[in-house]
Amino acid sequence: MLYMRFRFLTKISFCALALMCASTLHAQFAPKQQPIIDAVKIQFTNFKTVSDEAIEAHIRLRPGQPYDTTLADQSIHSLYKTKLFEFITIRLDDAPSGNKIAVFEITSKYRISExxxxxxxxxxxxxxxxxxxSAVGQSLDGSQLKMDANTLIDYYQKKGYSKIKVTFDVKRDPETGEATVVFHISEGPKITISKIIFEGNEDLKQEKLRDVMKTKRWNILSFFTGAGIFKDEQFYDDLDSIREYCKNQGYLDVQLNDADVTFEYPSESRMVIVIKLNLGRRYYIGNIKISNNKLFPEDKLMxxxxxKTGDVFSPEVIDENAETLRDIYGQVGYLDTYAIPERIPNLKDGTIDLNFVVHESDKFFVESVVVEGNTKTKSTVIIREIALAPGDVFDLIRMKNSQLRLQNTRYFDEVxxxxxxxxxxxxxxxxIAVKEAKTASINFGVGLSNIEKFTAFAEYSQTNFDIFNYRNWFQGAGQKFRVRFSIGSRSNDFLLYFEEPWLFERELTFGFELFRNESRYTSSLYNEVRMGFEVFFRKRLFELVEGRVFYHLESVRIFNLAQNVSPLIRSEKGYRSISKVGFTALRDTRDNLIYPTEGSRLEAGTELAGGPVGGQTKYVNLFVRGAQFFPTFETGEQVLSILGRTGTIMGYGGQSVPFFERYYMGGPDDLRGFGYRKVGPRDSTGESIGGKTMAYGSIxxxxxxxxxxxxxxFYDIGFLNKGELNWNPNGYRDDWGFGLRIFMLGAPLRVDLAFPITRNKKRTSGKPEFNFSFGARF
Known part of the structure; x- marks a missing residue:
């Protein structure tokens, strides 16, 4: 009985203790009752720059409501965003009613008055x-003033003032809250870089080292390119590039610090940069082996x-070879396979043995293709460039090639x-993740050439056009559209061009163009206007060979004839229609369309005018054009190019080929030592009337x-004969010369001075010809 009573008292005591603990915990963790706000006051610790009403617009605490720390924090954050105040705090003062008064203590920022x-x-x-x-009327911000000083330094350095120094002073008036800011600028002389010299470079050529730098020496074109100006940030990035280049030339221990660079000033406006290299030992590749490979034999991978053994040890080249091994596995679906090049140095002979340790993975297939980031380009436009589809073996090489194809469309900044x-x-x-690029362009400008003299033009082009999508500003289908107007002292032109590269979602290009060309530079004895259209289809036939078939219809008008024109030219006065079909085959392996350094371009074609396709003109035209490019020496990226063209045009059905459809030679695009259209047959008045067979070559x-x-x-040689199928070279002309190729406005400007060698069948030098024009020759 006593035991039962004891257990009962124990339970009672335990329950009482639990109730006491619960009560204590509730008291500790229950939300505190927030005081009621009777009023919100604003107190400035210094000068007052804004009205109370402007501040109250940012305060979310209200009289009569409980104090809320979240609303208080939001109020402070909103006030700081105005950038008008240096410090803001809140304190709670006692109110007569026993509630609280919220006081915002504000320290104002000075305002720039000058x-x-x-x-x-x-x-x-x-x-x-x-x-x-920073500007007058804004709040004073010390960190912004520091950034502004650096901005001014960068601005002056870009203009050539490399010794520029910029500091600033601030004068504050605590009574008015106004501040006066003065930037003190020590400009120094304008300095251009006259030389960049390397010391201790041993087997590394100075020119090669300068090539890896963005900092360049001043030259005659620096007014346009900005070269020859010293810029701090760019130069120290160049030092990193030099270190990386030296390591990839085998000098793995290269030392190049800021202290190894000296700046000399032979005159007040000239700078010489001297960079001292401490290359150290040069390392070479020792023995090479591949291990841990099971899917492929070592000899195939090697x-x-x-x-090979004995090559200069280049970390970049080693990494490229490791990537090559990954590609071998990746092209058959082993995506996660990778090779780690282990390096075993031999300090005695300066070689480094390599062991490519292969880590093989499982084989993978394509489950699905997902496109993202295309805000204007249709997904179908992207997917049709991809060489992989769901169910295919996940080929790493095809994936990389697909990425290159998408990049070459130029629809995207990033792919x-x-x-x-x-x-x-x-x-x-x-x-597939893409970032859209700007594919539309509007251009206005003027042009000069020794043929057309002065021209002004306006052009709109869109390389990602969609003819049916007006809601997206006609963008996104991968079509090409171009419209161009030009007017000049000797010509007026109009062109409207459209191209659909994937007709009916097949790799078949369809396009058309409308044109009108009026020229007065072809002859001083007459004017010529051509107006018409062309429709074409283009498709890759096999490997790198592309075929193009077209239909062309135009009207040619000859008018404003001089009194002394020959009967041949006078017989063509008025209008003549030309209706023709044609086919061309093109193989192009050039590495660059503007400045090719290797590869070739070969084109052959034929045209049939009249007959089954109608029109007033009947002829057959056959032509071949080719160019081959050979890189010779790395220094200066030297390139030898060989160009050749030949063709013949033949009338049929009793018709002769009209003079304006024949071949002409002379000028900036072929025989540069002779005037425009000054080579070949002439009529009784001495006017060029063109030839029916031509051949041309250039080195x-x-x-x-x-x-x-x-x-x-360069050296040019060619002939233009009156008769068709007449390749007799007896009347050839040739010339030699030199010139400049300047890349500007998206195209190469060609400036040539050429000296004729043969003239009137006599090998005597004549008057040189000066030519300048835009574009590449093929």
């Missing part, structure tokens, strides 16, 4: 003010490597293709002397 530039003589204050963000994991074993998703050697300039030396 901003001046002292010592600036090269640029006006208005120009410097445009470069900085053949894929581009390195990334990558495999992504899925929940299905042996399956990967192909993820040109170019060397890059600086960006973006190349110098050229």
């Amino acid at each position: 901003l001046t530039f002292e010592g600036a003589s090269k640029y006006k204050s208005k120009r410097l003010q445009k470069e900085i963000k 053949k894929a490597l581009t390195i 990334n293709l990558m495999p992504e994991a899925t929940n299905i074993p042996g399956r990967r998703k192909l993820r 040109e050697y170019t060397v890059r002397v600086m960006e973006p300039v190349r110098i050229a030396a």
Whole structure:
């Protein structure tokens, strides 16, 4: 009984203790009752720059409501966003009623009342003010003033003032809250880089080292390119590039610090940069082996490597070979396979043995293709460029080629293709991430050439056009559209061009163009106007060969004839229609469309006018054009190019080929030592009337002397005969010369001075011809 009573008392005591603990915990963790706010006051700790009403608009605490820390924090955050205040705090004062008064203590920022530039003589204050963000009327911000000073330093350095120094002073008036800011500028002389010299470079050529730098020496074109100006940030990035280049030339221990660079000033306006290299030992590749490979034999993998024992040890080349091994596995679906090049140095002989350790993976197939980031380009436009489809073996090489194809469309600034994991074993998703580029352009400008003299033009082009999508501003289908107007002293032109590269979602290009060309530069004895259209289809036939078939219809008008024109020209006065079909085959392996350094371009074609396709003109035209490019020496990216063309045009059905459809030679595009259309048959008045058979060849050697300039030396030879199928070279003409190739406005400007060698069948030098024009020759 006593025991039972004891247990009962124990339970009672335990329950009482639990109730006491619960009560204590409730008291500790229960939300505190927030005081009621009777009023909200604003108190400035210094000067007052804004009204109370403007501040109250940002305060979310209200009288009569409980104090809320969240609303208080939001109020402070909103006030700080105005950038008008230095410090803001809240305190709670006792109110007579026993509640609280919320007091916002505010320290105002000074306001800039005056901003001046002292010592600036090269640029006006208005120009410097445009470069900085601080301005009169704004709140004073010390960190912004520091950034503005650095901005001014960068601005001056870009203009060539490498010794520029910029500091600033601030004068504050605590009574008015106004501040005066003065930027003190010590401009120094304008300095250009005259030389960049390397010391201790041993086997590394100075020119090669300078090539890896963005900092360049001043040259005659620096007014246009900005080269020859010292810029701090760019130069120290160049030092990193030099270190990387030296390591890839085998000097793995290269030392190049800021202290190894000296700046010399042979005159007040010239700078010489001397960079001292401590290259150290040069390392070479020792023994090479591949291990841990099971799917492929070692001899097959070794053949894929581009390195061999005795080569200079280049980390970049080693990594490229490791990537080559990954590609071998990746092209048959082993995506996660990788090779790690283990390096075993031999300190005695300076060689490094390599062991490519292969880590093989499972085989993967394509589960799906996902496109993202295409805000205007249709997904079908992207997917049709992809060489992989769901169910295919996930070929890493085809994925990389697909990425290159998308990049070459120029629809996107960024293109990334990558495999992504899925929940299905042996399956990967192909993820395509793109960033849209600006594909539309509007251009206005003027042009000069020795043929057309002065021309002004306006052009709109869209390389990602969609003829049916007006809601997206006619963008997104991958079509090409171009409209161009030009007017000049000797010509007026109009062109409307459209191209659909994937007709009916097949790799078949369809396009058309409408044109009108009026020219007065072909002859001083007559004017010529051509107006018409052309429709074409283009398709890749096999490997790198592309075929193009077209129908062309135009009307040619000859008018404003001079009194002394020959009967041949007078007989063509008025209008003549030309209706023709044609086919061309093109093979192009050039590495660059503007400045090719290797590869070739070969084109052959035929045209049939009249007969079954109608029109007033009957002829057959056959032609072949070719160009081959050979890189010779790395220094200056020297290139030898050989060009050749030939063709013949033949009338039929009793008709002769009209003079305006024949071949002409002379001028900047062929025989540069002779005037425009000054080579070949002439009529009784001495006017060029063209020939029916031509052949032309040219050898040109170019060397890059600086960006973006190349110098050229050339030799041209060719003939133009009156008769068809007449390749008799007896009447050939040739010339030699030199010139410049300057890349500007998106195209090469060709400036040539050519000297004729043969003239009137006599090998005597004549008057040289000066030519300048835009575009490449093929």
